[in-house]
Amino acid sequence: MTDRPRSYTTEGVVIRRRNLGDADAILTIFSLQHGKFDAIAKGVRKPASRMRGHLEPLTRVQAHLARGRTLDVFTQAESIEAHRALKSDLDRVNLALYCAELADRFTIDRVEQRPVYELLVDVLKALDGGASALAARYFEIHLLAISGYEAQVDVCAICRQKLPEEESLFSGPAGGLVCRQCRPSATSGRILSVRAIKVLRFARTVSVAEFDTLRVSDALAHELQAALADLIHQVIDRELNTSRYMDELDRASRIPALSANHVQSAQSTNDSPEL
Amino acid sequence: MAEGSSTPEPIQRLVEAFHRLPGIGPKSAQRLAYHILRTSEQEAGALARAILDVKERIRLCSQCLNITEADPCAFCQDPRRDRSVVCVVEQPLDVLAIERSGGYRGLYHVLHGVLNPMEGIGPEHIHVRELVLRLQAGEIHEVIMATNPSLEGEATAMYIQRLIGPAGVKVTRLARGLPSGADLEYTDDVTLARAIEGRQEL
Numbered sequence: 001m002t003d004r005p006r007s008y009t010t011e012g013v014v015i016r017r018r019n020l021g022d023a024d025a026i027l028t029i030f031s032l033q034h035g036k037f038d039a040i041a042k043g044v045r046k047p048a049s050r051m052r053g054h055l056e057p058l059t060r061v062q063a064h065l066a067r068g069r070t071l072d073v074f075t076q077a078e079s080i081e082a083h084r085a086l087k088s089d090l091d092r093v094n095l096a097l098y099c100a101e102l103a104d105r106f107t108i109d110r111v112e113q114r115p116v117y118e119l120l121v122d123v124l125k126a127l128d129g130g131a132s133a134l135a136a137r138y139f140e141i142h143l144l145a146i147s148g149y150e151a152q153v154d155v156c157a158i159c160r161q162k163l164p165e166e167e168s169l170f171s172g173p174a175g176g177l178v179c180r181q182c183r184p185s186a187t188s189g190r191i192l193s194v195r196a197i198k199v200l201r202f203a204r205t206v207s208v209a210e211f212d213t214l215r216v217s218d219a220l221a222h223e224l225q226a227a228l229a230d231l232i233h234q235v236i237d238r239e240l241n242t243s244r245y246m247d248e249l250d251r252a253s254r255i256p257a258l259s260a261n262h263v264q265s266a267q268s269t270n271d272s273p274e275l
Numbered sequence: 276m277a278e279g280s281s282t283p284e285p286i287q288r289l290v291e292a293f294h295r296l297p298g299i300g301p302k303s304a305q306r307l308a309y310h311i312l313r314t315s316e317q318e319a320g321a322l323a324r325a326i327l328d329v330k331e332r333i334r335l336c337s338q339c340l341n342i343t344e345a346d347p348c349a350f351c352q353d354p355r356r357d358r359s360v361v362c363v364v365e366q367p368l369d370v371l372a373i374e375r376s377g378g379y380r381g382l383y384h385v386l387h388g389v390l391n392p393m394e395g396i397g398p399e400h401i402h403v404r405e406l407v408l409r410l411q412a413g414e415i416h417e418v419i420m421a422t423n424p425s426l427e428g429e430a431t432a433m434y435i436q437r438l439i440g441p442a443g444v445k446v447t448r449l450a451r452g453l454p455s456g457a458d459l460e461y462t463d464d465v466t467l468a469r470a471i472e473g474r475q476e477l
Contacts, residue, residue: 016393017426021298047454053463057393057426082464087426090433097392241395248397249434 007066007075010034013120014057015100019045026071027055029063030103030120035111039065039072051077058083058096060121086128094249095136096127098242102139105236106147115146122208131212133221138211140228141203149235151228152176153200158185167193172230190230196223286312338409340385340402342367350383357381362419363406363435365389365428373421381419384409389422390431398434406435410444417445424451 012031020026023045030036043049054061054077064076086092103120107113123131123139144150155162156179157171168177171189177197178186192200199220203211216224229243282290286308293304311319335341336348339361343349350356350370360381364370370383388401398404409415420435422428436446452470453462462470 018394048456050458050461053466056463056465059463079463079465084465084468087429087465088433090430090437093426093430093433094392101393242392244395245390245392245397248395248399252398252403252438 004067007064009062009064011060011062011080013060013100013117013124014055015104017055017057023049025055027074028104029061030100030107030113030117031063032114032117033112035109035113036104036107037072037110039074040068041074041077044074053082054079056082056087058087058093058100058124060124081125081128083124083128085130086124091133092127092131094242094246095133096124098240098246099123099127099136099139101240101242102143102232105238105240106143113146116143119143119146126208126212129209131208133225134212134214134216135208137221137224137228138203138208140232141200144228144231144235145204147235149175149231151200151231153197156182158182165194167191168197170227170230172234175231175234188230190223190226192223192227193220196220196227199224200227335385339383340387340405341370341383342385355380358414359416360419361406361409361415361417362421364421365423365431369421381417382415384418386422386431389427390434391427392430393427401431403435403438407439410439410442415444417447420446420448424449 010029010031010033012029012034014027015030015036016028018026020040023043025041025044026038027041028036028038041051041055044052044055046052051074055063055074059079060081060083062078062080063074065072066075083096086096099120103116107116119139119142123135126135126138141151151170152175153163157174157176158178159182161179161181163177163179168179168191169183169186169189170176170192171178171186173188174182174186177192178189199214199216202214289308289311290301290304293299293307294301296304299307311322332344333342334344334346336343336346336351338347338351341348341350345352357380361384362373362379362381363384363386364373365386365388367385367387370385373379373383384402384406386401386403386406388396390396390398390401406418410418418435418439420432422431432448440446450469450473451466452473453459453466459467
């Protein structure tokens with residue numbers, strides 16, 4: 001590959017960061033032109049680094065890179081969209097990181113994936129503008145479709161018969177809704193309400209901004225999340241770090257934090273700290 | 276590793292031990308091991324004892340979780356420090372950095388980590404619960420969040436704010452803006468926007 005230029009410019013979203021050595025970091029960037037890849041940002045953890053703020057995760061950035069022996073090295077970076085509002089909201093930053101991790105898991109290194117990139121950019125923009133968790137559902141639905149795992153919501157995922165307008169079994173292993181006749185042959189699944197099915201269909205035809213105008217109850221939001229999680233689990237077959245993190249936050253938030261009557265019970269479980 | 280079977284076993288073991296340290300590659304590990312081999316017995320003994328002492332005599336302060344030899348630590352025992360303010364930091368090294376600045380006279384709380392959604396590290400992995408317990412004693416009126424201004428540090432600050440803010444404790448965040456010697460041209464939008472928001476009259 002001697003004909004490749006020694007440096008190149010690309011636009012991308014920083015989807016992950018791992019520290020390397022004293023002051024460097026390995027960033028995973030999802031780029032428009034080259035797909036997803038890892039690259040080294042040297043000295044990015046020093047306060048004097050000029051790239052530091054531009055290469056924070058979830059930032060859309062214009063980057064200049066030099067070819068390295070194993071990993072390429074960032075030489076310049078300038079943010080296009082910092083998504084500042086998104087980063088200052090605990091829930092939305094988690095949803096955005098979840099989408100970023102999904103994009104990471106669903107794609108292969110160095111393969112251009114413009115539709116996924118555009119989807120990620122749209123969803124991050126929506127979240128930055130105040131979108132709810134529905135934006136993450138939108139991302140899941142479309143990412144699955146782009147990757148060839150589109151949820152079957154019009155016809156039965158097994159026999160391909162058109163489905164009547166009624167609550168139906170949604171099966172992850174089958175790849176979508178299953179009709180009454182095929183239900184015994186689906187290995188696992190959950191019943192989805194008519195409303196949830198309509199929401200899944202609606203997501204395919206609208207933009208993320210329009211989809212986010214839907215008002216859904218907590219129960220319906222949970223229904224959608226669980227169904228799509230089943231489908232995603234079929235594809236990646238591994239727990240996502242961000243899902244594990246959000247579950248932990250959820251568990252922690254159920255413990256009342258600072259109420260007077262909690263003092264006793266909390267102190268009794270206080271183990272002595274260890275190094 | 277490049278060490279062949281011709282290398283005596285104790286040296287090989289030392290090389291491997293050095294190699295496990297952060298930032299030490301196989302060549303550096305070899306160089307360090309052979310350096311130890313050449314030093315006097317007293318010097319090598321002193322190094323070995325220093326390592327053991329750190330593990331045996333250093334523990335976490337039961338109040339602020341900073342590393343200390345005496346429990347409670349010197350900061351928590353000092354009567355001249357303001358006991359109504361707690362500064363929350365990620366690592367023990369951050370305590371040293373803030374002390375060096377000379378601008379803070381309150382207490383500390385060391386989390387020993389930071390929330391990291393990308394690595395799946397949640398609140399159960401850091402010392403947040405101990406902070407909540409300290410606040411329940413009611414003596415603390417302000418919590419200063421001094422986690423790093425990175426995505427992870429911000430997430431941690433926001434999480435702790437959400438956890439303890441409703442109880443009426445004042446939660447503040449270190450100011451963000453331009454570091455001294457910075458170049459406006461290269462500053463990212465987030466930092467610049469914060470710097471403008473937090474501007475002060477000359």
